[in-house]
Amino acid sequence: MVINTLTVLEAAGRSDVPVARGAALPLLQPVRAAPHVHGVDGLGNLDWPRSARTTDPRHAVELLRDVLRDAAATGEPVSLIPLAPMTNIALLLRTYPEAAAGLREIVFMGGAAGIGNATASAEFNIWTDPEAAAIVLSAAGELGVPMTMYGLDVFYDVGITLEQARGLGGSPSADLARKLIEKRSELYKSDGASIGDGGAVCAVIDPSGLTTRPFPLRVELSGSWSRGRTIVDTREWSGDLTSEPHGPSLTVVQVAAAVDGARYAGLWLDTVK
Secondary structure, eight states: OHHHHHHHHHHTTOTTSOOOOOOSSOSSSOOOOOHHHHOTTSSTTOOOOOOOOOOOSSOHHHHHHHHHHHHHHHTOOEEEOOOSOOHHHHHHHHHOGGGGGGEEEEEEEOOOSSOOSSSSSOOHHHHHSHHHHHHHHHHHHHHTOOEEEEOHHHHTTSEEEHHHHHTOOSSHHHHHHHHHHHHHHHHHTSSEEEOTTHHHHHHHHOGGGEEEEEEEEEEOOSOTTTTTOEEEOOSOTTSOOTTOSSOOOSOEEEEEEEEOHHHHHHHHHHHHO
């Protein structure tokens, strides 16, 4: 993931963005990869030239801590957009909770109010390290950090057609974007592909394109068939639910319910061009 991040930033002409290595493993379980989706190299097996740039000497948690401390000091809070398992974010918020003062919000790609993809219940990013996701939810609730879940319920609703993708080119970033859409289309035998995690970034840039609803949220950690599921509590709590043994989650998350797919697709295309 570190090599791919450096490679994509170089293609985008943003070698000024610091990149640091984070945790090598999830908190409690082995690493789970998805080469059948992302390729053996994690970048669609495109054989794209790799960046020779080195990483920041700090651990990713320390880099995040320093960025957020600076943000708090300058009064310019940061939006944090986790697009992978949240292991490093969990370590950050438990090790350096004061760093949360530099956070405007956390908008994460992960979870689902409906069905999963890693299992019938769980979305891949949460399933890969559910303990980390649970810790981030708890910490955000305790520290007053607003959270938005950009999950599978909207993930596939922002698509780029092959025709649109083939109109991209002329710069390394546009060429890379075009090749990735073409590769995904080939993999799924379709006429296009979703921008995937990019939708969560669009939601921060243009939040009015995303419809959300606030719900208490928990992560299932022990179910045989449901480990890693994001439990979106859509019940009406104004009535008598005295039989509920757990009570509502103390962390209320804005859960994405609908997205303006054409709007975000246009934003993505304009950006990579």
